[in-house]
Amino acid sequence: MKKTISLSLVLSILNICCANISLKLAETNVNPKRKGADLLIRKTDGEQIRGELISVNQTSVLILERESGTDATIDVEHIEAITIVKKSRSGMGIGLGFLIGGGIGATYGYIGTKYIDVEWRGSYGLAALFFGGIGAGIGLIIGWIIGAVAGTDTTIQIEGKPYAEIHAIMQKLCNRARIRDSE
Numbered sequence: 001m002k003k004t005i006s007l008s009l010v011l012s013i014l015n016i017c018c019a020n021i022s023l024k025l026a027e028t029n030v031n032p033k034r035k036g037a038d039l040l041i042r043k044t045d046g047e048q049i050r051g052e053l054i055s056v057n058q059t060s061v062l063i064l065e066r067e068s069g070t071d072a073t074i075d076v077e078h079i080e081a082i083t084i085v086k087k088s089r090s091g092m093g094i095g096l097g098f099l100i101g102g103g104i105g106a107t108y109g110y111i112g113t114k115y116i117d118v119e120w121r122g123s124y125g126l127a128a129l130f131f132g133g134i135g136a137g138i139g140l141i142i143g144w145i146i147g148a149v150a151g152t153d154t155t156i157q158i159e160g161k162p163y164a165e166i167h168a169i170m171q172k173l174c175n176r177a178r179i180r181d182s183e
Contacts, residue, residue, distance in 0.1 A: 036178035040083040041074055055179040056170050084154040093147020094140055101139015106132030
């Protein structure tokens with residue numbers, strides 16, 4: 001009985017603490033599950049810094065450096081270009097393309113041979129296997145291409161742009177930051 005009461009008390013305290021942390025995170029607009037975009041920043045002096053985008057304002061960008069694990073604030077006037085590094089999606093594209101293409105091909109092979117007079121007549125499973133293999137191969141190639149294009153990095157030139165254009169770029173980058181409202 002005492003163990004049950006103690007356990008209930010501990011769980012209640014933990015629940016209250018977690019609720020307070022959640023409220024504080026909501027107030028500061030920080031989503032603990034949200035990750036900022038992976039950036040590669042090329043500075044005007046030639047230095048490159050790679051890390052996670054934490055926050056953005058009109059004059060600077062705050063990132064968590066990948067190598068050192070420290071925060072770095074970079075003034076916009078010292079940035080030549082920003083590259084948004086995306087994860088490759090070709091593996092997922094290959095898998096989905098293979099499955100979708102194979103399914104469409106097999107369905108065509110099974111249903112299509114029922115209604116046309118060809119040598120496959122009577123062997124629907126063999127026709128489904130043959131056309132499914134062709135569809136899977138075509139789907140694999142198309143999925144690979146779409147996945148590769150979806151994972152292409154985006155480079156944004158900053159140096160030499162007018163203030164209004166830089167302002168618009170910073171607004172868009174803000175949507176990719178871990179902390180969104182930094183202005």
